Amino acid sequence: MIRPSPADVVVIGAGVVGAACAWHLARMGLSVTVVDRGPVAGGTTGAGEGNLLVSDKAPGPELELALLSLKLWQGIAEELPDVEYDRKGALVVADSAPALRGLLQTAAKQRDAGVQAHPVAATALAEYEPHLASDLAGGVHYPDDAQVQPMLAAARLLAAARDLGAQLRCHVEVTGLLRSGERVTGVRTRAGDLRSGAVVNAAGTWAGEIASMAGIRLPIAPRRGFILVTEPLPRVVRHKVYAADYVAAVESDDADLQVSPVVEGTAAGPVLIGSSRERVGHDRTISVDVLRRLAAAAIRLFPVLAGVAAIRAYRGFRPYTPDHLPVIGPDPRSPGLLHACGHEGAGVGLAAGTGHLIAQSVFGEAPDLDLRPFRPERFA
């Protein structure tokens, strides 16, 4: 049974976003209980690459959140042990002159917004990535992009929150919200009711189902992606390397399959190859066709990978919103309920800032970022 005494805040979801919310709230002295129907990092968090990216974001609210998060992640990496924080940087490459022009224009706008973005001439690409295809048109280097091991990051944040008194209840499913009129006053779970002053919905691709328990519509849909994993290699890929058309694929509203190569090495040796996007619900079927396309796109960037074995593949589901922005903050339609969800493929990167903004909201402080672009009622 869950302890019957009320918590200040219940966080639904033990992924990296819920973990970051719990950690920020616990540090501000609140009693926090995190509930998840599965294990820590059992959803999107555990199926991604742990990217902390600014390179793939156009100037706007998401980039501002990413910049805030990047700063906060640096502090978290200093404070928490072994989350495998690696400021590896990204190299975005273009394979044609028009693609390069578009990439350089994007980079110029990003620089105006405070992002470090250095153009790299075609002849200089090999200095960054010696194995890169030799016929590319050029690229842009983003030194601030970083990575954490996402499952470790979620686990360490939760462990640090528990050191501050937070409770973690895995394998406890929320079946309803406790309400007093419109106000949310806790959660109903299969292990009993848990009353709280506030409830944070960090349920990832299932956040819409949690919202519906309060009679609220939150259009969050799963967007499937596969990652292909090679056998362990020496460091053949130094940065996160991706094609300039990746940003267009991310920003697309198309439900059909899109593939855009994203290639990066890992500390353990395997190279990770993404990315694919398709809206097919929570269908977990492995698609050999998608894997084949991922492999071909990666070989286009790094021909050396043609002679390397892929040893496995995995898939995950990004929590997609129709305008590609996360949902962060109190829901005016249901006092006591806050949302921290809908981060699509950027949830690890954006988690640190999201947790910070949620903690500010719970305390009624003015948030460091304008939350209006992220407001939950914008879809109504």
Added chain:
Amino acid sequence: MTATFNLDGRPVPFRAGQSIGAALIAAGVLSWRSTRQGGRPRGIFCGIGACFDCLIMVDGRPNTRACIEPARDELDVRRQDGNGHAELTV
């Protein structure tokens, strides 16, 4: 005449249907790979293709599981150092 494959150039006999790993153990060879991080010796662990501990180079292909790879006449089998892809280091 006994069928053999070569381990680092030295002939190793095998019986029809035997795996490379089984033939190596029968020949008294217990370790043929060094680990990526610590350079520690590795050979057969699970013996059924699940653990990927017994990796070896076969005809130039690294990361082949010795325990399930059938031995064949004249195969060029070599011990594997680390990930077996040192040639890709830059």
